[in-house]
Amino acid sequence: MLKESAKFVTLEGMEGAGKSTNLAYICEFFDKQKIKYRVTREPGGTEVAEKIRDVLLCHHDEPLHPMCELLLIFAARAQHIEQVIKPALANGEWVLSDRFTDATYAYQGEGRQLGGDKVELLEHFVQGDLKPDLTIILDVPVELSAERVRGRGELDRFEVEQGAFFQRVRDAYHQRAASDADRYRLIDASQTLPEVQADLQAVLDNVKLFQD
Numbered sequence: 001m002l003k004e005s006a007k008f009v010t011l012e013g014m015e016g017a018g019k020s021t022n023l024a025y026i027c028e029f030f031d032k033q034k035i036k037y038r039v040t041r042e043p044g045g046t047e048v049a050e051k052i053r054d055v056l057l058c059h060h061d062e063p064l065h066p067m068c069e070l071l072l073i074f075a076a077r078a079q080h081i082e083q084v085i086k087p088a089l090a091n092g093e094w095v096l097s098d099r100f101t102d103a104t105y106a107y108q109g110e111g112r113q114l115g116g117d118k119v120e121l122l123e124h125f126v127q128g129d130l131k132p133d134l135t136i137i138l139d140v141p142v143e144l145s146a147e148r149v150r151g152r153g154e155l156d157r158f159e160v161e162q163g164a165f166f167q168r169v170r171d172a173y174h175q176r177a178a179s180d181a182d183r184y185r186l187i188d189a190s191q192t193l194p195e196v197q198a199d200l201q202a203v204l205d206n207v208k209l210f211q212d
């Protein structure tokens, strides 16, 4: 049985890494542990933040400037934090989010090459000291990521980016994972799903947050 107060857990990785698939696995684990939790996602997670998500993912007649993209992401995040994340944690519910600010470091900081310093500035401004307690990064090579999402229909504004963009994103995730061994767990998501879930289970079994 859980002894610690509610925690904030995030799942990260490139498209097709298996975030949605493995989120369901983590939910089953939470259910077994009788952990009260709230599942959410970014960009989005609230009515208004989901509208901002649409602006971010849709194609427009004019190009969306990377700085506008960055500010929209943090605008959505501010709403998400105040409407969902903080109230859930305050209510004793764990929060399980499909993506959070590590994605901004990876996609806007490195993918769009805005630099981590701008992301960090906004992170402090919008989040204060709110950071995930645990971040699981599902790691796949760029080609496999593209292969897994091929044939899903029209590509969104991120999916049309080229390999070099996604390689910077992947490298950024690796760097973040290496920067803090306590918070990050990197899982090789190019393995078969049962193998990925065995690694995920090992993380859930061994991370202090989940121990009795």
Ligand code: Z5A
Binding pocket: 013, 014, 015, 016, 017, 018, 019, 020, 021, 022, 042, 043, 073, 098, 099, 100, 101, 102, 103, 104, 105, 107, 108, 148, 149, 158, 159, 189, 190, 191, 192, 193, 196
């Ligand atoms: N974005 C950003 O730029 N900055 C930010 O700060 C934030 C986000 C928060 C939308 O994110 C975009 O927002 C994202 C970055 C940007 N764009 N990109 N690229 P999203 O999370 O909503 O979208 P996504 O990453 O594109 O999700 P996704 O493609 O659905 O990926 P997934 O959830 O990681 O994968 P999945 O749906 O679980 O699996 C995909 C397929 O692979 C599916 O058929 C599975 O059955 C299969 N799969 C999964 N695992 C395996 C294994 N192990 N083996 C074989 N097949 C597998």
